[in-house]
Amino acid sequence: MSELSPRLALVVGANGGIGSETALALARHGWAIRALVRDPAKAPRQSGWAYVAGDAMDRHTVVSAARGAGLIVHAVNPPGYRAWNRLVLPMIDNTIAAAEAAGARILLPGTLYNYGPDAYPLVAEEAPQRPQTRKGRIRVEMEARLEAAAARGVRSLILRAGDFFGPRSGNNWFGQGLIKPGKPLSSILYPGVPGIGHAWAYLPDVAETFARLAARHDDLPAFARFHFDGQWDADGTSVIAAIRRAAGAPRVPVRAFPWWLLAVAAPFNETLRELREMRPLWQQPARLDNRRLVSFLGEEPRTPLAVAVTATLAGLGVVVASGDGPSALPLRGRR
Numbered sequence: 400m401s402e403l404s405p406r407l408a409l410v411v412g413a414n415g416g417i418g419s420e421t422a423l424a425l426a427r428h429g430w431a432i433r434a435l436v437r438d439p440a441k442a443p444r445q446s447g448w449a450y451v452a453g454d455a456m457d458r459h460t461v462v463s464a465a466r467g468a469g470l471i472v473h474a475v476n477p478p479g480y481r482a483w484n485r486l487v488l489p490m491i492d493n494t495i496a497a498a499e500a501a502g503a504r505i506l507l508p509g510t511l512y513n514y515g516p517d518a519y520p521l522v523a524e525e526a527p528q529r530p531q532t533r534k535g536r537i538r539v540e541m542e543a544r545l546e547a548a549a550a551r552g553v554r555s556l557i558l559r560a561g562d563f564f565g566p567r568s569g570n571n572w573f574g575q576g577l578i579k580p581g582k583p584l585s586s587i588l589y590p591g592v593p594g595i596g597h598a599w600a601y602l603p604d605v606a607e608t609f610a611r612l613a614a615r616h617d618d619l620p621a622f623a624r625f626h627f628d629g630q631w632d633a634d635g636t637s638v639i640a641a642i643r644r645a646a647g648a649p650r651v652p653v654r655a656f657p658w659w660l661l662a663v664a665a666p667f668n669e670t671l672r673e674l675r676e677m678r679p680l681w682q683q684p685a686r687l688d689n690r691r692l693v694s695f696l697g698e699e700p701r702t703p704l705a706v707a708v709t710a711t712l713a714g715l716g717v718v719v720a721s722g723d724g725p726s727a728l729p730l731r732g733r734r
Contacts, residue, residue: 407431408613409468409503411455411494412475414442416568416602417508421472422448424606428614435464456486458493465497470613472506483537491541499553504616505545506609509559509624511598511685512538512677520596520684524559524624524691532676542624549622556612556619559687560605560627561598564707566714568602573711576656577642580715584646590656591635596684599638600629601707607700608692615695628689630704641708645719656681 408425412418413434422432422445432448439450453460455475465471473494477486491507498505511522512535518526528539545555564573574580577587591597608627612619632638643649658678689699702710712719 407433407468408470408472409433409435409465409497410472410474411435411461411464411490412473413448415474415476416563416565416570417605418472418474419443419567420565420602420606421474421506421508421609424603424610425470425472425613428610430470430610430613433464433468435461455490455493458496461493462497462500465501465503468501468503470506471498471501471503472609474508483534487537488540488544491544495544495548495553498555499548499551503554504613504619505553505555506613507541507545507555507557508605509542509557510538511559511561511680511687513542513559514685516679516683518685521686521688522626523688524626531679534676546622549620552621554619554621554623556609556623556625558605558609558612558625558627560600561629561631561687563600563602563605564711565602566710573599573638574715577638578712578715578717580717582716583718584642584648584651584712586651587639587642587653588656589635589639589653590658590678591681593636594634595682596631596633596686597635597638597681598629598631598686600627601702601711604629604700604702604707608696611696611700618695625692625695626687626689627692628687628699629701630707631686637704638708641704642712644705645709645712646717647719 406429408430410418410422410432413422414436426432433451434448435451435453436442437454439452442450451464453464455461471494475490477483494505512532513528513530514522514526515529515531517529530536530539563571576590578584605627639653643651693699709719
């Protein structure tokens with residue numbers, strides 16, 4: 400097995416959920432971590448990491464930060480889905496320029512946004528990308544730019560996964576929709592349709608998969624894509640049941656997400672407009688086919704759902720059940 404040299408990874412978006420988890424996983428696998436953050440003074444500090452102040456929109460900063468790196472983790476997104484049309488493509492262009500200058504491989508977390516219903520219910524890597532949303536079209540263009548860059552020697556790896564959840568990230572449907580971080584569990588707000596499956600991805604597992612793929616660098620094509628199955632909830636009940644068990648609250652009510660409210664408020668709020676675009680992914684089953692990943696790695700890292708949900712609730716400061724009954728855990732490290 401060959402290894403990248405040097406074993407230095409630049410993480411753009413290191414304060415976010417997937418960025419921080421991927422950095423932690425790479426560090427466990429022996430990588431030195433350089434974190435590009437807007438304000439290092441406000442960033443949660445990890446021992447042994449180097450912090451660089453900068454903005455992913457500033458090409459000179461990104462290129463400078465990537466000097467000497469073998470990997471660049473592109474884990475940055477506009478906050479609250481705002482200004483995707485103005486920010487997302489320039490940011491990936493800056494990362495491509497940095498990777499080209501450094502000779503690094505780009506690691507990009509992929510999404511289901513790229514696909515339309517014609518690719519459902521089981522989505523393979525080579526399925527046609529015909530998205531029906533604005534964010535989906537932007538994500539398709541991101542990947543097209545990576546594929547084009549591969550022709551001139553810029554290597555990349557896309558790992559596509561479902562909706563993220565994890566103990567160090569509340570900026571997702573689990574942490575901002577299903578539950579309320581930092582509060583006792585009084586209800587579960589579910590955006591989906593009863594009986595319809597949904598794709599979830601536990602962030603530590605996604606990050607571990609990235610690290611294992613990076614360890615097989617020389618076996619990857621210049622433009623590599625893998626799909627991560629994650630925690631497939633076949634009928635929308637498994638994650639709800641796991642939350643109830645972890646919180647020791649088997650009868651906590653499940654309420655329907657108020658999509659109608661988004662329709663009313665969307666004209667006045669960009670974040671709500673963007674969230675509303677995601678509704679079709681909750682109305683139809685879209686599962687990622689991970690056979691290519693399993694064939695390459697031998698297995699897909701997967702934490703048992705009960706363990707993953709319990710750790711997530713604890714990390715988000717939600718009351719979870721202990722051996723002596725429910726107890727409140729402190730809010731920690733949520734980004």
